[in-house]
C-alpha cells in the first residue's frame with residue numbers, strides 16, 4: 001500500500017490523500033479538495049483514481065469530488081448517514097465495511113462520530129496499520145464539534161475506538177495543525193518534554209514532507225489521550241475549580257475540548 005499525503009497549501013491547511021495499490025496502480029482519493037494537485041500526483045505516479053472517499057460532509061473535504069469524478073469516472077464513497085449532505089454517493093459506508101483498492105489494499109471503515117455525526121476514519125489492514133483520521137483526530141489534537149458534532153460522541157470515539165488501535169498505527173489527519181496543537185498541550189503540561197522536543201522539530205517543517213506520527217507518540221503528546229495525567233488535571237482545575245477530585249476521563253476530555261475552543 002502506498003499512502004501519498006498531499007499538502008494543499010490552503011488557508012485551512014488541508015491534507016488530501018491518495019491510497020494506492022502498488023500491484024495495479026489503482027488509487028483512492030480521500031477528501032481531494034485540491035483536485036488539480038491530486039490528479040497531477042496520480043498522473044505523475046502512473047496511477048488511476050477509481051474511487052473517491054469523503055471522511056465527512058464538510059466542504060473542505062468534499063469540494064473536489066466533482067472535478068475528480070468528472071476527470072476519472074471514480075465512484076464516491078462516504079458514510080451512509082451523509083447521503084443528504086454529500087451529493088451523489090455511490091456507496092454508503094457503515095462500521096466494519098471493507099473497502100478494496102486494486103488487488104492488495106484492504107481498508108476498514110470505522111464509524112467515528114463527534115466532529116460530525118457522519119464521520120468515518122479509514123484503517124488499513126497492513127502489517128503496520130495506517131489511520132486516515134479526517135477531522136476526528138489531528139496530530140496532537142482532536143476535532144472541534146461546532147459544525148454538526150457533539151463532544152460526548154467524540155469522547156466515546158476516542159475512548160472506545162481510537163485509543164484501542166495498536167500503538168504503531170500511523171496517523172494521517174485531514175489538516176496540518178500539529179504546531180498549534182502542541183502549543184495547547186504545552187499550555188496544559190509545560191513539563192511535557194516529548195511535546196517540547198517535537199514542537200521544535202515540526203515548528204518550521206515543510207508540510208510537503210510533514211512528519212507522520214504514530215498512535216503511541218500521540219498518547220505522549222496529545223492532551224486528548226492524557227486524561228489521567230496529573231499535570232493536565234491540575235491545570236484544568238485552575239480554570240474549572242469545581243472539578244471533582246479524581247475526575248472521570250470523560251469530564252477531563254469534555255473540559256479540554258471546551259477550553260480548546262477558545263484557546
Ligand SMILES: [Zn+2]
Pocket residue numbers: 056058115135
Ligand atoms: Zn470538518
Ligand SMILES: [Zn+2]
Pocket residue numbers: 058060061135174175
Ligand atoms: Zn476539515
